[in-house]
Amino acid sequence: EQLPPHVMVLFGATGDLAARKLFPGFYHLAAAGRMPSDYRVIGSGRHSPGDDEEFRQQVREGLEDTVDDLDEQVAADLLERISFQTSDSDDGSELADRVREAEEQLGDDVRRLVYLSVPPAAMQDMVAMLGREQLTERARLVLEKPFGLDLESARSLDAALKDVVDEDQVFRIDHFLGKEAVQNILALRFANGLFEPAWDSRSIASVQIDVPEDLGMEGRGSFYESTGCLRDMISTHLCQLLGFVALEDPGSFEEGAVRDAKHAVFEAMRPLDPERVVFGQYDGYRDEDDVDADSEVETFVAIEAFVDNDRWRDVPFYLRTGKRLARSDRVITLRFRGSDCTLFDDEPTRRPPNDLVIELTDDPKVHVELRAKKPGPDMDLVEAVMHLDVGDAAPEATPLEAYERLLLDVMRGDQTLFTRADEVDRLWQVCEPVLQSPPQVQSYAPGSWGPEAALEMPTGGWQLRG
Ligand code: BG6
Numbered sequence: 001e002q003l004p005p006h007v008m009v010l011f012g013a014t015g016d017l018a019a020r021k022l023f024p025g026f027y028h029l030a031a032a033g034r035m036p037s038d039y040r041v042i043g044s045g046r047h048s049p050g051d052d053e054e055f056r057q058q059v060r061e062g063l064e065d066t067v068d069d070l071d072e073q074v075a076a077d078l079l080e081r082i083s084f085q086t087s088d089s090d091d092g093s094e095l096a097d098r099v100r101e102a103e104e105q106l107g108d109d110v111r112r113l114v115y116l117s118v119p120p121a122a123m124q125d126m127v128a129m130l131g132r133e134q135l136t137e138r139a140r141l142v143l144e145k146p147f148g149l150d151l152e153s154a155r156s157l158d159a160a161l162k163d164v165v166d167e168d169q170v171f172r173i174d175h176f177l178g179k180e181a182v183q184n185i186l187a188l189r190f191a192n193g194l195f196e197p198a199w200d201s202r203s204i205a206s207v208q209i210d211v212p213e214d215l216g217m218e219g220r221g222s223f224y225e226s227t228g229c230l231r232d233m234i235s236t237h238l239c240q241l242l243g244f245v246a247l248e249d250p251g252s253f254e255e256g257a258v259r260d261a262k263h264a265v266f267e268a269m270r271p272l273d274p275e276r277v278v279f280g281q282y283d284g285y286r287d288e289d290d291v292d293a294d295s296e297v298e299t300f301v302a303i304e305a306f307v308d309n310d311r312w313r314d315v316p317f318y319l320r321t322g323k324r325l326a327r328s329d330r331v332i333t334l335r336f337r338g339s340d341c342t343l344f345d346d347e348p349t350r351r352p353p354n355d356l357v358i359e360l361t362d363d364p365k366v367h368v369e370l371r372a373k374k375p376g377p378d379m380d381l382v383e384a385v386m387h388l389d390v391g392d393a394a395p396e397a398t399p400l401e402a403y404e405r406l407l408l409d410v411m412r413g414d415q416t417l418f419t420r421a422d423e424v425d426r427l428w429q430v431c432e433p434v435l436q437s438p439p440q441v442q443s444y445a446p447g448s449w450g451p452e453a454a455l456e457m458p459t460g461g462w463q464l465r466g
Helices: 016-031 052-066 072-079 093-106 120-132 151-164 180-190 221-246 257-268 402-412 421-436
Strands: 006-011 039-045 082-086 111-116 139-144 170-173 204-212 277-282 300-305 317-322 331-336 355-359 365-373 381-389 441-444
Touching: 006 093, 016 052, 016 072, 016 402, 039 093, 052 072, 052 082, 082 093, 111 120, 111 402, 120 139, 120 151, 120 221, 151 421, 170 402, 170 421, 180 221, 180 355, 180 365, 204 221, 221 257, 221 300, 221 317, 221 331, 221 421, 257 421
Parallel strands: 006 039, 006 111, 039 082, 111 139, 139 170, 204 317, 277 441
Antiparallel strands: 204 331, 277 300, 300 317, 331 355, 355 365, 365 381
16 A cells, blocks of 8 residues: 655644654554655644754654654654644744645655644634645645534534535544454444344443543643543543444445444434533642642543434443543443343342443453353353453454554545544534533542442443442
């Protein structure tokens, strides 16, 4: 697969995401021979990190921190293609000049990739600036989430985008969709005859989408103050996971079929009921850098959601995520209804349910909690676990980290794993009641599983606990 030459512009190039994910992503793609035939990366932002050499040094340090066994040659080749140009939403003229210079060096048929890793409040003005400077021509625009801060601002951002680009140029990135394990949900469901017939309300009692994090603010206090956990994680990552779990057979991977199927799920989602939402804030959050001493911003959210269609009617979806929790994990649990069969028990409801647990680790793992006969002379049961480790099935395969996969997809022009405007719009509609009347934020101890109220939700017990 030969990609055309690219000039990539990276807004937010001195930020945390660029250092932890984007530059390492370019490095790994380069090491795997997956970068375009020729390319330049122009970092940009309001504040200069110094001259090009100093910027390269900063990127290099980031690579050293994140890449094991850095290959000097690959790193040197990447670094030599990197430069920096300050810009802001008022003035991008020097940046536009730099882009054109770089394009001249690369010959004809050069593509532009413009990555906007900027806070939601700054996004719209940046988009307008790109339009004014004609940087949108031949460009694919990658936008970091959240896309707006509510329905109104998302619509206004969308209108600004439509003024300067077509939807097929817009790549709204939600990196959870780049995770191998998330795409594996489609394979599990649709490439096996085993699960799909049971993938509905007749067999499934509830679904949990659980992404606790032990990390705190990590220097992102001011981002969190303007965003909060609902927008940072729920309306984006966790709802997208819900879309993948709940969608109908998309029929193909062509022409937006997966996105159509996901959009249909969001259309059927019931707007959230603030009474079924728990907001939490960890003790000590208000002492974090750049956080207001009286902040009411939520660092934890648990919700009960419903998808009102034939497949999922009355099946609760419990979504939970938060900072400074007991541990970091990412797990989707499909909890199957107990069996009606009385062969082993007069009271079937006493038997624990079967859980199908999809672990969203880099190396996808799935397990099923079930019962088997306990070896021995009597017909007793034992609780057992059936494990699938996808890595063991394909030891020679080279998984891509989420951002690597998605950067590659942008360069290929494949939008399947990106979020479409209509999905974003609908998810803001779903979240709107909570944004309008947010529940009272409840405090929780760092290292716990969040506020008591979330543990008391009628989940039948969170799969992750203890
Ligand atoms: C980011 C959020 O999008 O995802 C962070 O802004 C969060 O708050 C992160 O920690 C989690 O991603 P991952 O891939 O590290 O689980």
